[in-house]
Each structure stands twice: as C-alpha cells, then as structure tokens.
Amino acid sequence: MASDLTPQQQVAHALADGVARIQAAASSDDLKAVLAGLTGKKGSFVAIRSSLGKVADIEERKALGQLVNEAMAELDVATQARAKALRAGEFATQIEADRVDLTELAMSARASRRRGRMHLVTQATERLEDVFIGLGFQIAEGPEVETDFYNFEALNMPPSHPARSMWDTLFIESDVEGSVVLRTHTSPVQIRVMQEWPPPIYAVMPGRVFRKETPDATHMPVFHQIEGLVIDRGITFADLAGTIESFTKAFFGPGFTSRLRPSYFPFTEPSAEFDIRRPDGSWIELGGCGMVHPHVLRAGGLDPNEWSGFAFGFGIDRMAKERHGVEDLRDMYSDDVRFTEQFS
Ligand code: FA5
Numbered sequence: 001m002a003s004d005l006t007p008q009q010q011v012a013h014a015l016a017d018g019v020a021r022i023q024a025a026a027s028s029d030d031l032k033a034v035l036a037g038l039t040g041k042k043g044s045f046v047a048i049r050s051s052l053g054k055v056a057d058i059e060e061r062k063a064l065g066q067l068v069n070e071a072m073a074e075l076d077v078a079t080q081a082r083a084k085a086l087r088a089g090e091f092a093t094q095i096e097a098d099r100v101d102l103t104e105l106a107m108s109a110r111a112s113r114r115r116g117r118m119h120l121v122t123q124a125t126e127r128l129e130d131v132f133i134g135l136g137f138q139i140a141e142g143p144e145v146e147t148d149f150y151n152f153e154a155l156n157m158p159p160s161h162p163a164r165s166m167w168d169t170l171f172i173e174s175d176v177e178g179s180v181v182l183r184t185h186t187s188p189v190q191i192r193v194m195q196e197w198p199p200p201i202y203a204v205m206p207g208r209v210f211r212k213e214t215p216d217a218t219h220m221p222v223f224h225q226i227e228g229l230v231i232d233r234g235i236t237f238a239d240l241a242g243t244i245e246s247f248t249k250a251f252f253g254p255g256f257t258s259r260l261r262p263s264y265f266p267f268t269e270p271s272a273e274f275d276i277r278r279p280d281g282s283w284i285e286l287g288g289c290g291m292v293h294p295h296v297l298r299a300g301g302l303d304p305n306e307w308s309g310f311a312f313g314f315g316i317d318r319m320a321k322e323r324h325g326v327e328d329l330r331d332m333y334s335d336d337v338r339f340t341e342q343f344s
Contacts, residue, residue, distance in 0.1 A: 194300025287314030
C-alpha cells in the first residue's frame, strides 16, 4: 500500500481493487481463492484494520473503522452477485455436457438394427397355439400353484396311489401338509376346463410346470407343457391319432411323422406315448396321451355314458429344441442374447 495515500484513500483503493478481482473471477473455485486473498491474513483489509490502531484521534479512528466495515459489506455484495452469476453459467455448462441427443441414439440403433428376440419357448408356444387354433381348438390356462386335488386326485390318483411317484413333486408349505403343490404337469387344467366349460370341448392349455429334477440335455426342473383336451360325443382313439398326426405335420413340417406307443397314465385309458420321427429316421418322445378315463370325466362333472374324449400333454421345451436343432435344453436358458439371435 502506497504510504502517501490517506487512510480513506487506502480503503477506497482496496475496495476498487477487491471488486475488480471479484468480478474477474472465472469460476466458483477462482472466486473462493480471490476472497481468501482479500480477507485472509495477508489481505489488504487486514493491513488497513491493523493500521487503524495508529490513528490517534478516537473519532477519526471510529469513522475509519466504519468506512472499512462498509467497504467489506460492499465486497460481500459484489461476491454474492459474482457467485450467483458463476453458478448459473456453470449449471448451464453442466446441462449442456450432460445433454443426450436422442435423435443420435435413435439413428445409431437403426443403423445397427439390433432387435430383441422372443425366447424359443415363447416362439414355440405361440406357434403351437396358432396350429391348434387352426385345428378348431380354444386356449385355456390354469394356476401354477395347484391343490393336491387337481394335480393328482381328480386325475384318478387318490392319496398313496403309486403313480404319484411318476412325478417328483415340489410342495408348497400349507396348513394341511402336502395339500398344495407346484403343478407337476398341465393335466390339472383339464379338470378345471371340464368343470367350467360346457361340452363339447376342444381346448389346449399351455403353461409352466415344475419337477424336482436335475437339469440335463433333455430335462429341466422348470419346463413347459401344452395340454390338449377334446370332449364330445363318440370320440375314439382314431380321432386322437389323426389329430396328433395333423399337428405333427403342421408344427414340424411335412418331413415328420408321428407314432403312438402303448403306455400308462392313471388319467387316460388306454394311454400312449407320442413320438415323432425326424427326416433322418430317428425318433424322439414328445409327450403322453390317451382316452380320458371315466373317473376323470366324473371329477370334471361329466357323465361318461354321454361324453368321451382324449387328452394329450407335450413338452414345449423339447419341441422347441427339436424344431431348431438345439443340442441341450440348458442352452435355451443361458440368457445369452447371442443364442436367441440365431433363431427368428
Ligand atoms: C405327463 O406329464 C402327462 N401329464 C402327459 C399326459 C397328458 C398324458 C394327458 C396323457 C394325457 P410326462 O411326465 O411323460 O407326462 O411328461 C410329458 C412330456 O413333458 C414328456 O414327454 C417330455 O416331452 C416333457 N418333459 C417331461 N419331463 C421334462 C423335463 N424335466 N424337462 C423338459 N421336458 C420334460
């Protein structure tokens, strides 16, 4: 500070200098540094304040103190104004930096043409539904958590019936132990449909089923079935065989044929296993079928003397596997989009 200036001039000089530096601050951080310089230990105002002690006249000292305080207040106002302006500018810069150009995104998505694909089982289910709707069937659905009654008892498997062990059942905790299960097959939906729909019935019932099984190339603990149920007057085994053959050709293509092998299911009599023959001559089992057992018709509220019918249950996952030549069922559940993208 030049010593030839009066104290008043020193204050005015420091104030003008401070305001100029505040206004020149280029960022909030810069402003903080400028303030520290002005009001810190080495700042001009600290020097002025300490020199006040040397002013002998009390009134003059008071007036000078007042002047310094006013100058500090002015500096404060200038600081607030500059800080506000800087914040607004910095906010605008931040917004600009964070801006996402959606038109650019949309254009790059279009350019790479990356589109999702439906899961193979979903594709197969929709195709199965289309084929059966084409054959005159309707679609029905039932719950995945079932009672023992629908999953077993109404399907001609009373408690302790040995056929219950054909399915490794997963139980849900309930008041009556063992009375609630994760359905082991879609056959319980047969009973629900018979109870709700007046015959004649031509229905397919796709859905997820659960079994306590270790996954391997052809088995999953959670998989999908499509149940079929036809109830009408005078339905015979020939209708069942004809329906399955028409379905095989419609779903897999003209190079495929089907065969029925005698088998056992408690809810159908007679019962059969349904295999398809691939164009290379090999066979694969896809499901079970048969004529609906009279006990099952009764559990569904129908008179076996008036109505007869057939039912079938196919594994959808295995159908998808066959249709697309997938080696291992577990690959279909790998959740790897590169796998799904191979099939459309
Ligand atoms: C049944 O579940 C009977 N409810 C089918 C039925 C319905 C018979 C109506 C008669 C009348 P099964 O347990 O065989 O049957 O299973 C049917 C099909 O589901 C099998 O042929 C197979 O294609 C498929 N499947 C069975 N277990 C698995 C599994 N762990 N993983 C994937 N698919 C399976």
